[in-house]
Amino acid sequence: AQKVTQAQTEISVVEKEDVTLDCVYETRDTTYYLFWYKQPPSGELVFLIRRNSFDEQNEISGRYSWNFQKSTSSFNFTITASQVVDSAVYFCALTEGRDSSYKLIFGSGTRLLVRP
Amino acid sequence: KAGVTQTPRYLIKTRGQQVTLSCSPISGHRSVSWYQQTPGQGLQFLFEYFSETQRNKGNFPGRFSGRQFSNSRSEMNVSTLELGDSALYLCASSLDLVLGYTFGSGTRLTVV
Numbered sequence: 001a002q003k004v005t006q007a008q009t010e011i012s013v014v015e016k017e018d019v020t021l022d023c024v025y026e027t028r029d030t031t032y033y034l035f036w037y038k039q040p041p042s043g044e045l046v047f048l049i050r051r052n053s054f055d056e057q058n059e060i061s062g063r064y065s066w067n068f069q070k071s072t073s074s075f076n077f078t079i080t081a082s083q084v085v086d087s088a089v090y091f092c093a094l095t096e097g098r099d100s101s102y103k104l105i106f107g108s109g110t111r112l113l114v115r116p
Numbered sequence: 117k118a119g120v121t122q123t124p125r126y127l128i129k130t131r132g133q134q135v136t137l138s139c140s141p142i143s144g145h146r147s148v149s150w151y152q153q154t155p156g157q158g159l160q161f162l163f164e165y166f167s168e169t170q171r172n173k174g175n176f177p178g179r180f181s182g183r184q185f186s187n188s189r190s191e192m193n194v195s196t197l198e199l200g201d202s203a204l205y206l207c208a209s210s211l212d213l214v215l216g217y218t219f220g221s222g223t224r225l226t227v228v
Contacts, residue, residue: 033216035216042221043206043224044220044221045206045219046219047218050216093159100171101172102164102172103164103172103174104149104208104217105161106151106158106160107158108158
């Protein structure tokens with residue numbers, strides 16, 4: 001069965017430090033999608049990035065970057081020069097498909113606290 | 117454009133009662149999924165609707181049900197509420213898997 005592991009429960013950094021959030025997944029599907037979402041205290045899950053299993057290119061978006069490695073089944077997320085506004089819970093998720101329907105399998109989340 | 121709208125934002129119910137939560141997807145999105153988030157179990161998939169049909173269902177008891185209307189709006193219902201049903205219920209809409217899922221702000225249900 002599909003599984004997503006976020007081993008880091010909580011990370012605390014000082015503003016301007018770089019921080020990497022780890023995500024390891026298990027799947028038997030050959031085609032799948034991986035996502036990162038941010039959940040601020042308001043509760044809404046904010047989409048950050050989607051990556052499909054055929055695209056192993058790393059991606060950079062401003063201070064955010066993602067490292068996808070199929071060989072190690074990992075999809076890690078790095079925030080460069082962290083800011084207080086980055087404080088939130090971050091979830092990694094993997095699609096599990098059945099026929100034409102998909103659902104997201106979420107990791108347990110990593111709570112990031114960025115201190116001023 | 118408007119995002120995913122969930123109502124109400126907060127609910128307090130008594131054990132044994134039933135509750136209905138509502139989700140209005142982004143215009144044009146025909147897929148609506150529901151997730152339950154609790155501190156103990158994390159984020160868990162409840163069900164997915166597409167064009168008024170339930171396409172997928174998670175591992176939840178029959179007390180949890182849902183439906184989707186012709187305008188893609190969706191409702192989920194929980195009957196005979198238990199204390200353990202206290203959770204944040206999140207709805208997500210999708211146009212296409214490739215484009216991903218957009219989540220609403222959720223409904224926080226407290227069962228007392």
